[in-house]
Amino acid sequence: MQATWIWFPGDYEIWLGNNMNNRRTDRGAYFPPFWKQDSHYVTVEFSTEVDLAKDENILLEVEGDYNVKIDGKMLFGMPKEFELAAGKHKINIKVHNQATPPCLFLQGETFGSDASWKVTFEDKEWIDESGKASDTSATEYQLAGYWNFNTPENKPSAFRLARRRDEAIDCQQVEGGRLFDFGQETFGFAILNQVKGNGKVYLYYGESQEEAMDKAYCETYDQLIVKDGQITDLSTGKTLPIQADGSYTLALSKAFRYIQLCCEGEVCVESLSMDYEYLPEATPGRFRCNDELINRMWEIGEYTMQLTTREFFIDGIKRDRWVWSGDAAQSYLMNYYLFNDNECVKRTIWLLAGKAPISSHINTIMDYTFYWFNSIADYYLYSGDKAFLAQIYPSMLHLMDYVLGRTDSEGMVQGLTGDWVFVDWADKPMDKNGQLAFEQVLFCQALKAMATVARTIDKTDDADKYQTLADTLEAKLIPAFWNEEKQALVHNRVNGQQSQEVFRYANMFAIMYNFLDKEKKDAVVKSVIFNDDILKITTPYMRFYELEALCMLGKQDQVMKEMKDYWGGMLAKGATSFWEKYIPEEEGRQMLAMYGRPYGKSLCHAWGASPIYLLGRYYMGVQPTSPGYATWEARPTLSDMEWMEGSVPTPYGEIIIKMDGEKLSISNPGGVGTIYYQDKVYTLQAGETLTI
């Protein structure tokens, strides 16, 4: 029986996430998040009960100080091994660790530490004067958290991503230094080769050549002092020796394609290499077609996802390198059509949940709190992982209590001081005051997600409560924001008065979430979606939802054209990964600027990779219709492609699709598939392949 390292669920994820979120630098300065960062429980009790057929030898590896209690009696010291006689036993192990999460690996012959173990952060078990133990029936236990640390040596706190040596493809002399080109957007640790002499070394990183050449404004750079075989990194203040082979690897990873290397004094660096750092991922989700532009969009989308899928799903690799809930919610969806890495989804959800008390919205952003709820319902739909719902539900309650504690007299949400009402990086000022239609739509959907999850884990009273709240809000929502004249939802209401502004956001989400009746939906399509007078969306972030809404309306032909224009446009402008924002009209240095900074824009941003999701869900056309693909449907659509082939991962394995103008073949690894093809409906049982 395979044991695995276990911990209090969410604790390892929060600890690992703190490591990740605190690695950002801004022109050489450490740059932590501006929201509360939480901590693991420093003392955790792990317990299980076993019934052994014969005596077993038990091996134990623990991260922390610990004790072992067998049937209520503590063993001496911190044993690494002990015997357990045949029969029934209770095992309780308490572990204390401040610096890293308390973790346990226990391996018997027929049992071991695994997801079935119970954990608690306080057992409330005391002994009274007579020696009698207290009633612990009110103690709250959770099932243990785990990942893939399946040997005693493979300690969770020692986790690090994989590395691979990469070399620059080009090096040019420039004024005062050399410019190394690594051929494409990449991420990792710069390596100085053959460092000799004493002096100062500067590395200026650039996602673009312009950025690497601009010492005064590049977003990241390093300063090193080389002296007598030692190198001091001025970002961290730490000094380390040059390696025996003459090389020195930077301690902090950076995003770049280019690095400008400049030396001062008598120091000499022969060349630059890098250690590319990555999370090894399988890609059960694949896509190919006759159109090389579309294939390139998939490839660059996949590479963008590979770069931003790390310990967690992060926003972008150059600047924030943080876990943002709105960004992550999209990464999850793309992931379901690419890596299908459930563990990374769960880790990210745990980290974003943080711990009570909740003192701000997730990432301080109101919309991001709501996406978090919806992403849990999404995750369940794609994975069928009910165990996770039970584990995360207490966090959902805390967060929803926080939200409900801040609603106004109409039960709607308004941004209060300290709340960031984000919506999108829009190209004209957006009023964030009062009730925003967009926020109510998201809030209502979050309440529905809450009800769904509660119902799934048999919290019936809770489910009824949240369903009622959702229904009540939904009933108010459309009347409150619908404007007959504009035939659209207006942007916001202040003191009960509708504004005159119409943005795409609330309207397209209302379509996606099915909040509009047919008449209003048709009206919105005309008055908003296909109305060029309504402000255009210029972030791939909101393009994601806009194009999804169009696909849901059956506008795959138009979406195909827009994808080719928009993502094709980035490719035409030299993108080797997809960007944070793209305005087709911009040229040259304009394309690189954002936030008032000449290279502020991230050129590798997860939310840029949406063609992955759109191609998987709306062209291969596959989606689950009940949790874990127990039932699913496919509505394959070629649009202007001549042929396509690919696969969509499910918990059962891959659904493989091949289609051209004449033939369609779809395999079903499990669940019941319903295939919609040329006005016909086919039902596909597990193991069957439909060939038409």
Added chain:
Amino acid sequence: MQATWIWFPGDYEIWLGNNMNNRRTDRGAYFPPFWKQDSHYVTVEFSTEVDLAKDENILLEVEGDYNVKIDGKMLFGMPKEFELAAGKHKINIKVHNQATPPCLFLQGETFGSDASWKVTFEDKEWIDESGKASDTSATEYQLAGYWNFNTPENKPSAFRLARRRDEAIDCQQVEGGRLFDFGQETFGFAILNQVKGNGKVYLYYGESQEEAMDKAYCETYDQLIVKDGQITDLSTGKTLPIQADGSYTLALSKAFRYIQLCCEGEVCVESLSMDYEYLPEATPGRFRCNDELINRMWEIGEYTMQLTTREFFIDGIKRDRWVWSGDAAQSYLMNYYLFNDNECVKRTIWLLAGKAPISSHINTIMDYTFYWFNSIADYYLYSGDKAFLAQIYPSMLHLMDYVLGRTDSEGMVQGLTGDWVFVDWADKPMDKNGQLAFEQVLFCQALKAMATVARTIDKTDDADKYQTLADTLEAKLIPAFWNEEKQALVHNRVNGQQSQEVFRYANMFAIMYNFLDKEKKDAVVKSVIFNDDILKITTPYMRFYELEALCMLGKQDQVMKEMKDYWGGMLAKGATSFWEKYIPEEEGRQMLAMYGRPYGKSLCHAWGASPIYLLGRYYMGVQPTSPGYATWEARPTLSDMEWMEGSVPTPYGEIIIKMDGEKLSISNPGGVGTIYYQDKVYTLQAGETLTI
């Protein structure tokens, strides 16, 4: 200007407290608390504003990774030194540290890090697309926490108590080993001298000789493996070399007077020494009189307090070594008449507060939550430290919310599953069901403390709310529990029905807190306090309050007699520190047993030291009557002493008292003193000395 290390208030205390509370061992097994242990905020922002007359050079020392922002602009890297030009500046420094609390030491020429700096765990400061910073007016700031780390080298995380080498006063050969006697109860690290050869070494610790000689039942022991100059401590699994001088110091401290040393195999240990470990304390509170028994009670009380006043006020040194709220509340009071160590009081209150969310009563014990509130009001009365009230108030709110969330339909508290309703280690079974009069009395007093603190820091609405709750409960309390027939408060009510039990506890607290009118008070004195049919109190813990209640009734003569009997009794039985429990009738091994374990009783327990408090407050008779001794009174009482002299610490310095049958002299270092002496009242201004 003297800078000091600063941190988020309570965070260092919680971290240090985790270290302390996780050092307990039980027969060689690590034994952590059974309640939730909290953690510091891992990322903290420190900020201040300065206006400099001239340029200053700033030195910086930080525990953690950090950045420095001056007037909104971040400096490169993690600078240890920077220049600040003359003029106004905003300084913001963010520090991240998982393993130990984020701490900062900043030294300019005219300013430095101190209690005036602001701290927050999330600044909620984000930058929008245009580069504009968010409105942070809702960000919650606290004033920084600090202690006495006043040089950059003196890092808070490196704190350790003082040590002093002590030697055994006697060594006897016993069967299979040697028994070392250190002369009195003590605490520290055993040291093996001149360790040679290979083999196994056992140390059996005993507060008594019986315990050290009982290998099977002594509460603490160590096993060491000596091999080739290395020693492996089997409690921790760690291996360390024998020192160059042939000695080896144990890693974990223990409480003992005796150690039995046994060697197995070829190993040889010449002798045992110890490093006595202690918190250096001044003793501004002193007492001497003509009666050597009373002097000895004071001395042993002082030594008991010295041993149990450490990083925090702990219960006892042998067994728990934990911070318990009920025990600490008494330590604080004794401390005000001995060390007057405000810092240790505040540290202990912080640690007990823990962090939200509150998931159990303090130490899981309902009464201990209530003592915590009262101890804050006490602390303010003795210290006048209003700044602390503002810092601790958010924790008070969290804890009171927890309590109020668990009241019954009558607004009273009952023990729910998982709550420990303690009261006392009483010598007959005590029903803990339903509403206990004792718990309501404490709860009501806690509500009053809440109101007092809120009023003091100008939270007027809160003050009114808690005062109303207190008044409402007080109005119900006496009618609910008063029994006309018994002329006393009965022990409890279950389903609205009074029980027939009467214990001393509720009745004496009702006197102390002044909840009884004169008629009922007189009745209780007769029917309970001086009624031998009511179960006697056998813990110094509750003797503390019982004797205090008697003193408040003016029964100093009787209390003097009881002190001599009770604490004198322990001394006569060889106590070198005061015990957890004392039953005069017990002899020999009986005296050592508790909790069903032959040496379960702690022979050095802080709550044993109450003569310190009684002599200070009710014989020297000094107590503050308004916060910080702004006004105070003295009612000196010789009882059967011929003379006494001593001092009572105040924020202004020591009040020095000398008194015999004919003369009285009292000095006043500050505030306005009111002296009650022989039916006369004298008013004493600051700096004056009354001589009569």
